[in-house]
């Protein structure tokens with residue numbers, strides 16, 4: 462199963478989500494997952510070329526976005542770049558569920574009919590501080606993985 466985590470916007474927890482999803486996968490299936498981070502601060506055009514290739518190979522595309530409605534434009538642009546028929550969904554990360562920004566983001570996604578994960582990854586100090594360490598607490602990421610597995614199973 463190839464899961465691509467894509468968004469042209471920087472700093473939206475792509476790398477974090479890749480590491481945590483891989484850890485969740487390893488725990489659930491007791492086998493390793495390989496993480497390829499194909500987004501080393503590249504220029505936008507290079508990103509597009511690479512993204513097109515890696516999105517083509519993906520079985521599922523995760524599009525992380527912050528809980529700010531402003532960031533949604535980039536998330537939608539990324540969702541629109543997913544080839545027809547390939548499953549993908551927006552994942553709200555670093556969320557603060559009680560804020561207006563969060564609620565507006567959810568409402569905008571739902572009004573647009575954009576597929577999104579039910580699971581939302583909340584803002585957490587240990588995720589922020591854990592850079593470079595193997596994650597201990599996986600927070601909502603096992604649930605995110607569960608939704609991906611379920612979506613893949615439904616298609617199989």
Ligand SMILES: Nc1ncnc2c1ncn2[C@@H]1O[C@H](COP(=O)(O)OP(=O)(O)OP(=O)(O)O)[C@@H](O)[C@H]1O
Pocket residue numbers: 470471472473474475476477478500502554555556582583584585586588589590591592
């Ligand atoms: N749930 C969270 N709570 C708090 N901080 C988070 C969370 N997820 C990610 N972060 C922090 O946000 C920052 C950006 O995350 P990350 O590096 O994963 O983003 P990225 O999309 O890979 O960025 P880039 O575009 O630079 O590659 C990091 O400091 C990370 O620790």
Ligand SMILES: [Mg+2]
Pocket residue numbers: 475476477498500
């Ligand atoms: Mg990154």
